[in-house]
Amino acid sequence: MTDVSNIEPHENSEIVVTGKGGVGKSTVAAHLAGRSAAEGTPTLLIAMTGQEDDDFGITKNGCGTHPEGESVLEGLGLFRAIERNEPLRPIRGVRPNLDVVPGGQAVGRVQQILATRLMHEGLSVYQALARSLSLIAHRYGRVVIDGAPEDDTLEQLGLAAARRLWIPTRSDESSIKGIQRIATNFKIVRKRQINPYLELGGAFLYGSNPSATSIHAMVRDDVLGILGPNARMLSTVVGYREKPAMLARKRGLLFGELAALLPASPKSYDVAAGRAKESDVIPEASVKLAEDMQALTTEIFEAITKAQG
Numbered sequence: 326m327t328d329v330s331n332i333e334p335h336e337n338s339e340i341v342v343t344g345k346g347g348v349g350k351s352t353v354a355a356h357l358a359g360r361s362a363a364e365g366t367p368t369l370l371i372a373m374t375g376q377e378d379d380d381f382g383i384t385k386n387g388c389g390t391h392p393e394g395e396s397v398l399e400g401l402g403l404f405r406a407i408e409r410n411e412p413l414r415p416i417r418g419v420r421p422n423l424d425v426v427p428g429g430q431a432v433g434r435v436q437q438i439l440a441t442r443l444m445h446e447g448l449s450v451y452q453a454l455a456r457s458l459s460l461i462a463h464r465y466g467r468v469v470i471d472g473a474p475e476d477d478t479l480e481q482l483g484l485a486a487a488r489r490l491w492i493p494t495r496s497d498e499s500s501i502k503g504i505q506r507i508a509t510n511f512k513i514v515r516k517r518q519i520n521p522y523l524e525l526g527g528a529f530l531y532g533s534n535p536s537a538t539s540i541h542a543m544v545r546d547d548v549l550g551i552l553g554p555n556a557r558m559l560s561t562v563v564g565y566r567e568k569p570a571m572l573a574r575k576r577g578l579l580f581g582e583l584a585a586l587l588p589a590s591p592k593s594y595d596v597a598a599g600r601a602k603e604s605d606v607i608p609e610a611s612v613k614l615a616e617d618m619q620a621l622t623t624e625i626f627e628a629i630t631k632a633q634g
């Protein structure tokens with residue numbers, strides 16, 4: 326058995342994860358990474374998810390320069406790096422200063438190899454991503470991980486590779502159960518010394534009606550009931566705005582990039598007059614969505630600066 330020896334994560338490495346799908350993890354991770362890069366920090370986004378969300382338009386719009394050799398799309402880059410104990414091979418320049426290791430179906434195979442290795446190698450298998458990342462992390466000023474939910478092995482693999490954990494939640498019961506699950510994995514990863522550097526950044530409610538303040542208060546109580554009364558619950562609540570959120574992902578654009586297209590966008594009356602298609606119309610609500618996301622990422626970055634003292 327290999328001993329669990331410390332692999333210190335990058336000092337600016339954040340993981341966005343909770344034990345539940347569809348709560349906004351990938352969206353928030355993409356926007357944290359996108360903003361960090363836009364502000365001039367060389368940034369790496371690692372998507373550990375089985376879905377290929379393509380928030381940056383890597384496949385759709387052909388953004389970024391792929392590494393030479395085998396394809397890293399569909400989670401294959403992540404899978405092979407872990408399987409072979411090799412450095413991650415990101416797609417470079419997806420935006421200025423932004424490299425991405427894309428998620429996708431092959432992430433499911435990571436789970437299988439880890440389960441097999443656990444018997445021979447012990448707990449250090451959970452450090453597989455941390456190891457592959459540590460070989461390239463020095464190139465970056467920030468690393469953001471979009472964590473995989475609903476699987477303890479993958480959750481722990483992600484938690485082993487980051488400095489801080491950020492937990493998004495919706496208001497429903499199963500999202501709260503998802504927090505319970507990630508909180509347990511957080512404790513395991515720290516207690517077993519897989520990553521003693523890991524800290525709880527905070528939790529936040531995502532995709533909710535901003536005026537539903539009594540619901541927000543109840544969620545807050547539930548979250549602090551699980552994470553402890555001293556945990557940080559962020560005050561920004563990004564509103565539920567289905568149309569612009571869906572359109573942004575469909576086009577491979579961040580919310581701010583979508584909102585920037587609004588002034589030149591055709592209007593509903595252009596659609597009615599047959600001059601444009603419905604899908605060409607940028608909704609007015611994209612501005613508010615972009616503002617909400619800007620507020621959330623500001624609050625997260627401020628909390629990080631404070632935590633670093």
Ligand SMILES: Nc1ncnc2c1ncn2[C@@H]1O[C@H](COP(=O)(O)OP(=O)(O)O)[C@@H](O)[C@H]1O
Binds near residue numbers: 348532614
């Ligand atoms: N503010 C929002 N309002 C409405 N829908 C949203 C919002 N942000 C993201 N979405 C949509 O919600 C779904 C889940 O978001 P995603 O970030 O993929 O969650 P997760 O990574 O936790 O599974 C996606 O279809 C996404 O486009």
Ligand SMILES: [Mg+2]
Binds near residue numbers: 347351376
């Ligand atoms: Mg996701």
